[in-house]
Amino acid sequence: MNPHLVQKLGFGLLALISLVVVIPILLVIGAILAQGAPAISAEFLTAMPRDGMKAGGILPAIVGTLLLTAGTGLVAIPMGVGAAIYLSEYARDTGLTRAVRLAIVNLASVPSVVYGLFGVGIFVLLLQFGTSILAGSLTLAIMTLPVIISTSEEALRAVPMEFRTVSASLGGTPWQGIRRVVLPQALPGIITGVILGLLRSAGETAPILFTVAAFYLPALPQSVMDQTMALPYHLYVISTQVPGMPLSIQFGTALTLLIYVLSMNVIATLIRGYFRRRREW
Amino acid sequence: MRRSRRTLVALRSGPEWAIEAIIRVLGVSTIGLVALIFIFLLTEGLPAFFEIPLGNLLGIRWYPTSELYGTLPLLLGSVLITVVAMIIAFPLGVCTAVFIREIAPAWAREILKPMVEVLAGIPSVVLGFFGMVVLAPVVREGLGAPTGLTTFTGALVLAYMALPTIISVAEDALDAVPKSYRDAGLAMGATEWQTIWRVVLPAARSGILMALMLGMGRAIGETMAVMMVTGNAARMPVGLDALLRPVRTMTATIAAEMGEVASGSTHYHVLFAIALILFVLVFAITLASASVMFRRRERGGLR
Numbered sequence: 001m002n003p004h005l006v007q008k009l010g011f012g013l014l015a016l017i018s019l020v021v022v023i024p025i026l027l028v029i030g031a032i033l034a035q036g037a038p039a040i041s042a043e044f045l046t047a048m049p050r051d052g053m054k055a056g057g058i059l060p061a062i063v064g065t066l067l068l069t070a071g072t073g074l075v076a077i078p079m080g081v082g083a084a085i086y087l088s089e090y091a092r093d094t095g096l097t098r099a100v101r102l103a104i105v106n107l108a109s110v111p112s113v114v115y116g117l118f119g120v121g122i123f124v125l126l127l128q129f130g131t132s133i134l135a136g137s138l139t140l141a142i143m144t145l146p147v148i149i150s151t152s153e154e155a156l157r158a159v160p161m162e163f164r165t166v167s168a169s170l171g172g173t174p175w176q177g178i179r180r181v182v183l184p185q186a187l188p189g190i191i192t193g194v195i196l197g198l199l200r201s202a203g204e205t206a207p208i209l210f211t212v213a214a215f216y217l218p219a220l221p222q223s224v225m226d227q228t229m230a231l232p233y234h235l236y237v238i239s240t241q242v243p244g245m246p247l248s249i250q251f252g253t254a255l256t257l258l259i260y261v262l263s264m265n266v267i268a269t270l271i272r273g274y275f276r277r278r279r280e281w
Numbered sequence: 282m283r284r285s286r287r288t289l290v291a292l293r294s295g296p297e298w299a300i301e302a303i304i305r306v307l308g309v310s311t312i313g314l315v316a317l318i319f320i321f322l323l324t325e326g327l328p329a330f331f332e333i334p335l336g337n338l339l340g341i342r343w344y345p346t347s348e349l350y351g352t353l354p355l356l357l358g359s360v361l362i363t364v365v366a367m368i369i370a371f372p373l374g375v376c377t378a379v380f381i382r383e384i385a386p387a388w389a390r391e392i393l394k395p396m397v398e399v400l401a402g403i404p405s406v407v408l409g410f411f412g413m414v415v416l417a418p419v420v421r422e423g424l425g426a427p428t429g430l431t432t433f434t435g436a437l438v439l440a441y442m443a444l445p446t447i448i449s450v451a452e453d454a455l456d457a458v459p460k461s462y463r464d465a466g467l468a469m470g471a472t473e474w475q476t477i478w479r480v481v482l483p484a485a486r487s488g489i490l491m492a493l494m495l496g497m498g499r500a501i502g503e504t505m506a507v508m509m510v511t512g513n514a515a516r517m518p519v520g521l522d523a524l525l526r527p528v529r530t531m532t533a534t535i536a537a538e539m540g541e542v543a544s545g546s547t548h549y550h551v552l553f554a555i556a557l558i559l560f561v562l563v564f565a566i567t568l569a570s571a572s573v574m575f576r577r578r579e580r581g582g583l584r
Contacts, residue, residue, distance in 0.1 A: 007474035014380040018393060021377045021448075024441060025400045028411050079307055086308025090301065096309065102571060103311040109495075109567045110318065111502025113532045114556045117539065118318050121325060125544065142314060149311070175297050203404025206504040206536055232406045232505075239410050240509060247414070254407050265402045269395065 029258070036255025039248040045256070048218040053238055054246060056218075058253055063220055064133075064228030065202060065260065068212065071137025071224070072144055072201045077194055079141070080148030084190075087149070088156035089178055108146035113206040115143045120210045134224040136212025140201040147200060151193025155186040188275035195268040203261050205232040215241075231257040322560055326553035333547065338554075343515035343529075345538065345548045352531075352555060354517045358432075359530040359559075361518045362507065363500045365436035366443060370500075371493050373440070374447030378492075381448070382455040383477055401445035409509030412438040417510060426525040430512030433524045438506050443496040450495055454488020455481060487573050494570040498563050501532075508533035531555045 047057030083100075091097040119139030129135040159182050167177035183190075201207075213233035221228040235253045238245045330338065333350050340351030381393050416437065417429025424433070458481050466476030482489070512527025515534070535552050542549045 003472045003475060007472045010474045011384055014376050014384060015389075017373060017376040018380045018385070018389075021373055021444060022393065022396050025396055025403075028403065028408065029399070031411065031415055032407070079310075082304050082307035083311055086304045090304060091308060100308055100311055102568075103315040105571055106315050106564055106567055107311060109498045109502070109563050111504065111532055111559055111563060113504040113535050114318070114322070114502070114560055117325075117535065117553065117556050118321055120539070121321050122317070145311070145314075173297050175300050199402055203402075203406065205404070205406045206532075209536055210539055232404055235406050235410055236505060236509070239413060250410065250414070254410050257404060258407055261402055261404055262399060265399060269398070 032251060032254050032258055035248070036251035036253075036258075039252025040255060044249075044252055049216070050218075053216055053234075053242060054244070054249070058229075058231070058234060058249075058256065060217060060220055061229040061231045061234040061253070062256065062260075064212075064230040065232070065257075067133055067221065067228060068136055068140060068208065068230055069198055069202045071133055072140040073194065073198055075138060075141035076144045076148055076197065076201075080145050080194070080197070081152050081190060083145070083149045084152035084156055085178060085183075087153045089174070089182070104146045104149055107142070108150070110143075111206075112143060112204055113209075115139055116207045116209050116211065118142075119207060124211055130225065131210070131212055131214075131227050132225045133212055133221060133228055136208045136228075136230075137224075139207045139211045140204065143204065143207055144197040144201045147197035148194055151196060152186070152190045155189025155193060156182060158189060159185045188271055192268045192272045195264050195271070199261050199264040199268070202264070203232055203257065205236050208233055231260065319560065322553055322557040326550060326555075326557035329547065329550035329554035332550060338551070341517050343534070345551070348547075350547075350551045352551075352558075354515050355529055355531045355534050355555065356558070357518050358511075358515075358528040359501055359532070361523065362432055362436050362439060362511065362528060362530060363497055365432065365524065366439035366500045367493065367497055369436060370440035370443045370447055370496060374444050374492065374496065375451050375489060377444075378448050378451035378455060379477060379482070382452050383473075383481065397445050397448050400441065405442060405503060405506040406509070408438055408442060409506035412506060412510035424525060428512060428527060430510055430527055431525050432511060432518060432528040435507050435511035435528065435530075436524075438510050439500045439503055442503055442506060443500045446499050447492045447496040450492035451485075451489050454485040454492065457488060458484045491570045491573050494566050494573075498566040498570075501566075502559065502563055504532040504536050508536055513537065531559050535559075 044057045045062065046059055048059055050056035083104075087097070087100065091100070116139065119135060119142075123129045123135035123138050124131055127135075129138075163181050163185060164177050167181045168174070172180070205213075208230055212227060212230070214227040214229050215237055217227060217229050231253065235250070235257060238253060239250050329350075337348075338350055339353055340349065341353050342349040342351040343354055377393070377397075381390055385393065412434055413430070417434055419429070420426060420431060420434045420437075421429035426433075462480050462484055463476055466480040467473065471479065507530050511529065511533065513529045513533055514527035515529040516526070518526070518528045535556055538548070539552055542552065
């Protein structure tokens with residue numbers, strides 16, 4: 001057969017396959033948008049659930065997820081960025097550094113449900129935090145750590161070596177160079193990575209199953225030692241554990257979670273694009 | 282002048298030293314975390330191997346209420362669903378990566394790449410919910426299965442969850458192939474299509490193998506979506522109709538039963554033993570793909 005005809009057919013086939021990948025994504029978002037949007041109202045977003053969650057709103061789940069995201073960030077950002085600075089600025093290519101890298105790759109691949117078990121064992125039982133926002137945030141933070149480390153390291157490494165050389169030649173110590181020169185330059189990339197990491201943790205269910213999530217708790221948490229409802233777990237509960245649940249509430253909850261996660265995704269993309277255009281190196 | 286020099290000296294000896302130490306500790310603590318997780322799974326999971334006869338533990342019946350802890354159906358369930366998911370996702374992912382990297386016009390790339398990122402961002406519980414409510418009825422009607430919650434439904438959802446990983450890793454692999462390889466292919470009179478299949482893809486094969494392995498690692502550890510769409514029946518997935526029957530994975534078993542067991546009971550230890558098996562399995566996959574990565578680096582960026 002004529003190779004140019006083969007090429008045309010082949011290119012067409014690959015384009016078709018890419019459509020097969022993309023169309024289901026649009027279908028998922030479209031279906032949840034179409035069926036979830038009618039359920040979302042001011043009451044749905046700001047009221048307590050009523051009648052065994054079959055009526056009312058999902059406020060405690062929203063607040064719980066926001067608190068968990070904040071708690072996760074509070075722990076994971078300093079640890080993750082610190083480890084990234086170590087890898088990009090201080091670590092030499094030794095066996096230890098390679099072990100750290102392997103550990104990070106390994107942390108990234110640990111199944112989320114295993115993090116859940118670990119969280120129960122260490123934070124809930126051993127350290128006696130109980131099922132609490134504290135235990136859940138710590139569990140999610142460990143899970144998020146590898147994402148934040150690898151994206152931050154990439155951002156730090158992208159800063160040209162000259163910046164460090166100039167800082168050192170002006171008499172700056174290594175840390176002064178990192179804090180005043182390298183970090184500010186890498187900040188947009190780090191922020192993007194942090195958001196992408198937190199976005200993943202916000203949608204996770206398995207790590208919070210036994211460490212923080214409450215099945216039905218129509219009250220807002222008062223302290224970090226309280227249990228809380230959370231959007232992903234709430235969606236799991238109302239779609240599998242509660243018989244006779246109105247489908248509109250299920251879709252509404254799914255849509256709320258999807259909007260929360262995807263808006264973080266969009267913000268990260270915008271930040272990345274904005275600073276990439278403004279960057280002078 | 283004198284003052285600034287003094288602060289400089291103070292910074293060198295005081296905070297500078299402390300900050301560097303903190304940063305080093307943070308970096309090395311990742312090793313500690315992995316070790317901690319492993320030791321913890323070991324101490325909680327190993328007792329299961331002493332409390333239960335090995336024949337029982339490797340048996341084909343999982344009925345914890347009657348002291349039957351056969352993990353074989355769960356292991357095979359996880360393997361089957363992962364393999365089917367990869368059979369679907371690997372060709373789709375590699376072809377899409379080739380399309381994005383080698384063929385697509387700029388506008389198509391600008392649409393495809395963000396879409397793949399969006400897919401990576403959709404929480405697994407949302408995909409599970411979609412699979413349960415929308416996909417399962419379609420599978421039931423379309424394939425004539427008694428229930429829509431089957432191995433096939435789970436594998437389909439899982440395939441799309443693994444796609445972003447496969448696509449981005451495969452893309453990186455294609456990216457690493459020097460432009461001179463493509464130019465050489467074209468200069469020999471090959472069409473772009475022939476160059477892609479006979480030159481670029483073979484040159485990127487180790488990276489593409491890595492895409493497959495990382496996708497597999499992602500799929501085997503997935504929990505919520507799998508738990509929601511596979512029907513969770515702990516039976517041996519054998520026979521030709523296994524694809525259209527419910528199945529149960531290791532991850533789903535842990536997530537479903539952990540909330541109900543008493544801490545320190547035999548059942549509790551078995552669940553940790555399953556987690557230990559999962560951890561080791563995924564670690565092995567990661568190690569294998571990391572060795573591929575390191576080897577490629579030694580050979581100078583290729584293969």
